[in-house]
Amino acid sequence: MKTIYKILITTFLSIFFLPFIINAQKDTTELKVGNKKLIITDKNTQKENAIYNLEKGKESFEKEIADIKESNIQHQELIQKLEKRLDSLSEITNLSEQTFQFSDSDINMEKKLTDSVKNEILKEINDEKSNKDVKIVVIGKDNESLDKLIKAKLNAILYETELKKLEAEIKKEKLLIGLNQKKEQAFKKGIADIESGIADIKNNVNDYNNDLNSKNGKHFKKEFHTGKINNSGFNAHWAGFEIGLLNFLNAKMALASDKQLDYMVIIPEKTMSYGLNILEFDIPLSKNKRFGAATGAGLEWNSLALKQNITLYEDENGIIRAEYVDPEETDYTKNKFNIVYLTVPLIFEFQIPVKHRKIYIGAGVTGGIRAWSKQKQKYKVNGETYKNKKTDDFQLASFRYGTTARIGYGNIGLFINYSFVPLFKEGAGPEIFPISVGIKVVDF
Numbered sequence: 355m356k357t358i359y360k361i362l363i364t365t366f367l368s369i370f371f372l373p374f375i376i377n378a379q380k381d382t383t384e385l386k387v388g389n390k391k392l393i394i395t396d397k398n399t400q401k402e403n404a405i406y407n408l409e410k411g412k413e414s415f416e417k418e419i420a421d422i423k424e425s426n427i428q429h430q431e432l433i434q435k436l437e438k439r440l441d442s443l444s445e446i447t448n449l450s451e452q453t454f455q456f457s458d459s460d461i462n463m464e465k466k467l468t469d470s471v472k473n474e475i476l477k478e479i480n481d482e483k484s485n486k487d488v489k490i491v492v493i494g495k496d497n498e499s500l501d502k503l504i505k506a507k508l509n510a511i512l513y514e515t516e517l518k519k520l521e522a523e524i525k526k527e528k529l530l531i532g533l534n535q536k537k538e539q540a541f542k543k544g545i546a547d548i549e550s551g552i553a554d555i556k557n558n559v560n561d562y563n564n565d566l567n568s569k570n571g572k573h574f575k576k577e578f579h580t581g582k583i584n585n586s587g588f589n590a591h592w593a594g595f596e597i598g599l600l601n602f603l604n605a606k607m608a609l610a611s612d613k614q615l616d617y618m619v620i621i622p623e624k625t626m627s628y629g630l631n632i633l634e635f636d637i638p639l640s641k642n643k644r645f646g647a648a649t650g651a652g653l654e655w656n657s658l659a660l661k662q663n664i665t666l667y668e669d670e671n672g673i674i675r676a677e678y679v680d681p682e683e684t685d686y687t688k689n690k691f692n693i694v695y696l697t698v699p700l701i702f703e704f705q706i707p708v709k710h711r712k713i714y715i716g717a718g719v720t721g722g723i724r725a726w727s728k729q730k731q732k733y734k735v736n737g738e739t740y741k742n743k744k745t746d747d748f749q750l751a752s753f754r755y756g757t758t759a760r761i762g763y764g765n766i767g768l769f770i771n772y773s774f775v776p777l778f779k780e781g782a783g784p785e786i787f788p789i790s791v792g793i794k795v796v797d798f
Contacts, residue, residue, distance in 0.1 A: 590648030596629035617676030688701015749782035
């Protein structure tokens with residue numbers, strides 16, 4: 355039921371915000387390159403940047419094609435060696451004159467196979483229905499004939515095994531060549547799409563230059579450069595990927611001590627907060643579109659590295675307790691407490707254009723719903739690695755709200771998030787308030 359609940363929430367938010375996202379980006383040009391879509395605004399500089407990026411992509415595709423061709427040459431050379439070996443084996447007519455060796459790693463297999471063949475031959479010899487002359491020959495020569503029979507049977511088994519192995523390796527190499535050829539075709543199609551896209555962009559740039567040199571050139575320049583700054587769309591900086599350090603404050607807004615954290619003492623440098631903000635809806639609030647608001651939806655993952663050797667559990671009163679485990683019996687090499695929230699923000703942002711990017715400052719509130727939570731442990735016993743995973747609500751607060759502040763330049767920025775709601779429900783655990791500080795490294 356929890357999985358269905360999360361899917362329904364995500365689907366609803368996607369359907370709700372998708373029309374707004376599409377409308378918010380209607381002042382753009384879309385260019386399809388292979389399976390990717392490149393979005394270009396109607397600015398000459400950005401078109402030149404787009405051409406540069408496409409040419410870099412073309413170089414990358416050409417390098418991939420060269421690597422594929424080199425790989426196929428190696429596969430083909432290996433196939434020739436395998437086929438030569440297969441032909442030489444196929445020409446063998448007398449297996450008794452051949453010797454097939456086991457590798458060093460197959461010593462145990464050789465012994466087991468030899469014993470099996472020997473038992474099979476002895477069973478045939480001792481069978482009342484078998485030829486009596488064979489019995490006399492075998493016993494009369496101190497098992498020399500038995501050794502020859504064993505060797506002959508082993509050779510036959512190893513011969514068939516070697517043939518099948520060679521055929522399988524040849525088939526695998528041919529399959530890899532086929533897959534590489536399909537990849538090469540895809541890259542060639544991508545290069546053709548890129549070249550077509552570059553031509554289209556250059557034609558648009560030429561049309562723009564012709565308009566600048568027309569009779570109304572001065573008027574056009576004035577309108578264009580005015581629109582470049584004042585009529586560009588407002589684009590906030592919520593959507594993207596974030597990573598930061600996570601810690602906890604006490605009720606007095608000070609960093610919580612180990613005593614206040616109780617059993618939730620963490621390893622600070624390993625306790626992280628990750629944000630994947632998927633949806634964004636921008637609302638310009640000024641005519642020059644430098645000030646506006648943003649909302650949307652995202653996922654926040656809190657990964658707490660617990661310092662103490664404990665296992666969390668809920669007692670009969672609904673309070674989260676910690677069972678301390680003797681490290682001499684079970685020493686947890688990894689003891690993590692993971693929580694995922696579905697987050698919805700309302701952020702107000704002010705932007706200052708600087709060259710081709712913007713300095714931005716934003717602040718607002720966030721609301722979140724706990725999606726799932728899990729304690730994950732890893733330990734070793736007698737050299738064997740074991741893992742424990744326990745999924746539960748752990749009496750965590752189901753809903754939370756807080757504040758966020760952000761500052762950055764271009765696609766890179768810093769953020770700080772603070773929750774006004776404690777980590778656990780009231781009375782169910784330590785009264786601690788999550789706070790995370792980090793960097794936004796990817797902007798959607």
